[in-house]
Amino acid sequence: MDIPLTSDALDIAFHPDPQTNIIAAGLLSGKIQLIDYTAASTNTFKKTLTLRPTIKSTRALAFADSTLYAASKDRALFGVDTHTGTLVSHWANVHAAPPSRMITLDSGLIVTGDDDGAVKLWDPRMPTTSASSSSSASTSEAPAAKKTKLSAAAGNVVNSIQPTTATPVRTYAHHFDWISDLLWCDHLAQPRTQNLPQKGKKKATAAAADQQQQDQPVTLRSRLVCTSGDGTLSVIDFRQGGSGSAGAGAKADVGKKAGNVKGVEVSEDQEDELLAIAPVKGGSKFVVGTQLGTLSVWAPTRAMLDHVDRIPGHPASVDAICPLYDPSSSSSAENDVVARFAQDDDVLLTGSSDGLIRILHIGPPHTLLGVLADHGGSGMPVERIRRKGRWVVSIGHESAIKWSDLAELLDGDSEDEDEEGEGESSGVAGKKKKRAVKGDDDSDDDEDEDEDEEEDEEDSDDDDDAPDAPLSKAADDEDEDSDSDSDSDAAPAPTSGPKTKAAQLAKGIAKGALLAPVTSTSSGWDDDDDDEERSGKKGRKGGVKKEMKGRDQAAAKRNERVAFFADL
Numbered sequence: 208m209d210i211p212l213t214s215d216a217l218d219i220a221f222h223p224d225p226q227t228n229i230i231a232a233g234l235l236s237g238k239i240q241l242i243d244y245t246a247a248s249t250n251t252f253k254k255t256l257t258l259r260p261t262i263k264s265t266r267a268l269a270f271a272d273s274t275l276y277a278a279s280k281d282r283a284l285f286g287v288d289t290h291t292g293t294l295v296s297h298w299a300n301v302h303a304a305p306p307s308r309m310i311t312l313d314s315g316l317i318v319t320g321d322d323d324g325a326v327k328l329w330d331p332r333m334p335t336t337s338a339s340s341s342s343s344a345s346t347s348e349a350p351a352a353k354k355t356k357l358s359a360a361a362g363n364v365v366n367s368i369q370p371t372t373a374t375p376v377r378t379y380a381h382h383f384d385w386i387s388d389l390l391w392c393d394h395l396a397q398p399r400t401q402n403l404p405q406k407g408k409k410k411a412t413a414a415a416a417d418q419q420q421q422d423q424p425v426t427l428r429s430r431l432v433c434t435s436g437d438g439t440l441s442v443i444d445f446r447q448g449g450s451g452s453a454g455a456g457a458k459a460d461v462g463k464k465a466g467n468v469k470g471v472e473v474s475e476d477q478e479d480e481l482l483a484i485a486p487v488k489g490g491s492k493f494v495v496g497t498q499l500g501t502l503s504v505w506a507p508t509r510a511m512l513d514h515v516d517r518i519p520g521h522p523a524s525v526d527a528i529c530p531l532y533d534p535s536s537s538s539s540a541e542n543d544v545v546a547r548f549a550q551d552d553d554v555l556l557t558g559s560s561d562g563l564i565r566i567l568h569i570g571p572p573h574t575l576l577g578v579l580a581d582h583g584g585s586g587m588p589v590e591r592i593r594r595k596g597r598w599v600v601s602i603g604h605e606s607a608i609k610w611s612d613l614a615e616l617l618d619g620d621s622e623d624e625d626e627e628g629e630g631e632s633s634g635v636a637g638k639k640k641k642r643a644v645k646g647d648d649d650s651d652d653d654e655d656e657d658e659d660e661e662e663d664e665e666d667s668d669d670d671d672d673a674p675d676a677p678l679s680k681a682a683d684d685e686d687e688d689s690d691s692d693s694d695s696d697a698a699p700a701p702t703s704g705p706k707t708k709a710a711q712l713a714k715g716i717a718k719g720a721l722l723a724p725v726t727s728t729s730s731g732w733d734d735d736d737d738d739e740e741r742s743g744k745k746g747r748k749g750g751v752k753k754e755m756k757g758r759d760q761a762a763a764k765r766n767e768r769v770a771f772f773a774d775l
Contacts, residue, residue, distance in 0.1 A: 208250050209607040210242060216602040220268040220275070221595040222289070229255070229289065230593075230600060231275050232608060233265030239277055241289060247598060247610065256292045260285045267309035269317070271331075278306035278319060283370070286331070296331065299338045299370040310389045316376070320386025324435055328377040328445055335371035377449035381468045384437035388483045395430040395442070396491060398510040432511070434481035434495060442511050444470040475513045477503065485528040487569045489552050494518075494569060496525025496557065504569070518573050521565075527558035527601070529592035531566075531613075556599065558589025564601055564611070580611045 214236040222229040228245040241256040263280035270276075274295065275287040282305060286296035304323040311317055317329040431443040443449075448470025480498035487494055493505040495514070500521035503514035532552035554576070555567045562582035568574040582589055582603040592601045599611040 208610045210252050210610055212240065212606045212608065213238065215604060215606050216608060217264055217266050217590070218268045219591055219593050219600055219602055219608060220270055221593055221600075223270050223272070225596075230608075231268050231270070231289075232602075233268045233277055235264045237261045237263055237265055237279065239265055239268075239275070239285075239287065241275075241292075242608075244598070244610075248612075256289070258287070258292070258294075260287075260294060260297070267306055267319070269309045269311045271311040271315055271317070274331075276309065276311065276317060278309050280305045282306065284317075284319070284329075284373075294368050296335075297368050297370045298335065298373045300372065301329075301375075302327065307385050308387070308389050310391060312391055313393075318389055318391070318431060320389055320433065322385040324380060324382030324384050324386060324437065326379045326382070326386060326389075326431070326433060326443065327375040328449075329373060330376050333373065333376070335373045338370045338372050377445055379443055379449045379468065379471060381441060381471050381473060382433065382435040382437055382439065384435050384480075386433055387436055387481060388434045390432040390484050390486070390493075392428075392430050392432060392486070392490060394490065395428045395432075396507040397428065399508050432484060432493065434484050436480045436482075438477045438479055438481060440474040440477075440481055440484075440495065440505065440511060442472040446470065472511060474505075474511055477514070480524075482524060482526050483528040485530045485555055487530065487532075487553055487555065492569070494528060494555060496528050498524045500524055500559065502557070502567075518567075518569075520573075520575065521557065521559050521561075523560035524588070525557050525559050527589050527592045529556040529558075529594050529599070530554070531556060531594065533594075533596075556592050556594070558592050558601060560588040562587040562589065562603065564589055564592065564599075566616075577616070579613075579616060580609055582609060 212232060212234060214234045216232045216234055218233045220231045222231075228243060228247075230242050230244060232240045232242065234240065236259070238257060238259045240254055243253040243255050246252070260277070261279040261281055261283060265277050265279050267278040268275065273289050275289055277285045277287065278301070279285070282300050282302050284296075284298040284301045284306075285294060287293070288295050301319065302321040302323075302325060304321040304325070306319050306321050308320040309317065315331065317331065318326065319329065320326045428444075431445065433441045433443065435441070448468055477497070479501075481495050481503075482498060483496040485494055486492070491506065491508070493507075493511075495503045495505060497503060500519070500523050502518035502521070502525060504516035504518065505511055505513075506515045509515055530552065531554040553569045555569060556579060557565045557567055559565070562584045563578050564580040564582075565578055566576040568576055579599065580601060582601070582605065587603050587605060589601050589603050592599065594600075594613075597612060597614045599613055601609045601611070603609075
């Protein structure tokens with residue numbers, strides 16, 4: 208379902224309180240709209256507040272408790288009290304360029320990034336000074352009058368306040384192009400300090416090295432991860448570096464090499480625009496969307512200097528990524544399929560320029576599970592994706608918010624499930640449940656496979672020579688699941704229902720719960736490369752054994768000939 212708006216939406220944000228069913232939308236016209244979705248299950252939505260604090264577009268939104276912060280194209284930052292519907296703050300000229308991204312931290316701090324690559328940290332508790340520029344005052348007075356008129360028509364009274372000037376706590380300008388996404392990590396893993404065991408060593412040596420790393424004290428790092436249109440990814444430590452004395456509109460360290468900025472780690476140039484980032488696997492990996500449509504996988508243990516894997520398959524740029532993992536969901540809710548599915552931190556929603564929102568499982572193997580929503584095909588890109596509970600909202604180049612229900616996709620038709628039998632689950636949730644009931648042998652095999660892959664990457668001189676890990680179709684790993692289920696006593700045999708994951712997806716498509724997955728004719732969907740990559744290490748080990756056996760046989764024959772001629 209689509210929620211109509213008066214103009215195109217540039218950003219959306221859910222209220223962080225689980226008991227508050229409010230979503231905010233920042234519009235191209237400068238308006239900020241609050242929408243109550245309490246009755247969303249009946250396709251009923253209510254606009255509770257509409258205000259227009261600026262005549263320029265509202266480009267970024269972020270909640271901090273009950274306060275909504277909005278960044279506009281005229282380089283202003285507004286604070287709105289969602290309880291009273293009034294403006295509580297107005298900071299003028301917060302950036303030298305229009306802001307492009309904004310997030311809030313648990314401590315109440317605000318982080319903003321602009322079109323010139325500057326990143327700033329703000330503290331709303333710090334005192335502000337009155338704006339001395341008359342032009343800034345006149346610019347804000349005109350929108351205030353119009354704002355009051357629009358709000359009166361909507362039945363809301365909004366106060367107008369005098370703009371002030373704030374000073375950022377930290378300012379970083381190591382990027383030279385727009386900040387495309389910001390991600391705050393409370394516990395970013397430390398880079399590895401020990402080399403992995405070389406090939407040919409015994410597994411006991413590797414186990415001892417792993418145990419030694421586990422015994423070392425763990426140092427938790429809080430870092431900000433930024434992606435930029437300049438093709439680099441950076442990790443910022445707010446405890447050091449940056450500039451805190453520069454004016455609100457000033458740029459610090461302009462032209463300074465990124466490697467020389469204290470408290471900042473910058474990756475190698477990826478030669479492609481980095482557009483979005485999301486954590487997977489408990490924060491041990493990060494997935495980044497690019498302009499060419501390839502997803503790159505990054506690992507904090509590799510110091511975030513370069514990607515460690517690539518996932519091709521998207522036919523257009525990946526502009527938005529949203530994880531389905533929700534740490535606030537309770538895994539004990541056995542009757543809530545959405546809550547159970549939210550405990551899996553390997554599933555992502557990706558929004559592409561072709562207008563599709565795909566459901567992707569990050570492996571190995573990387574699997575396309577299906578398509579959640581369609582924004583109208585090519586030419587209607589997906590710019591933002593947000594998720595709260597069972598609801599997923601997205602926006603593109605249209606005057607509406609697309610509203611999707613995860614429960615319909617994951618749960619499927621309960622009546623059909625009753626007819627098929629209680630032992631079989633359908634849809635994407637059935638696939639994830641089938642993965643969960645596998646025995647411990649599967650998890651051990653996965654750990655060994657991960658160790659082998661890390662050893663191969665450590666010994667390789669050039670990572671680019673390794674084949675990319677492609678997206679495989681949903682039915683590709685059915686044989687693996689069936690083999691694993693036969694070896695495990697914990698896996699119950701299904702009595703009825705679909706026999707393959709492809710059939711499960713087809714069932715969901717027939718119900719109308721999800722759209723048909725997009726097939727790709729590119730080499731990114733080929734499965735042969737993935738199989739060759741998995742069996743490569745085993746083949747190399749077998750070749751070494753054959754070679755050693757041949758050498759022993761040749762030595763024995765040579766000794767026989769020497770003994771024969773010695774007797775003559």
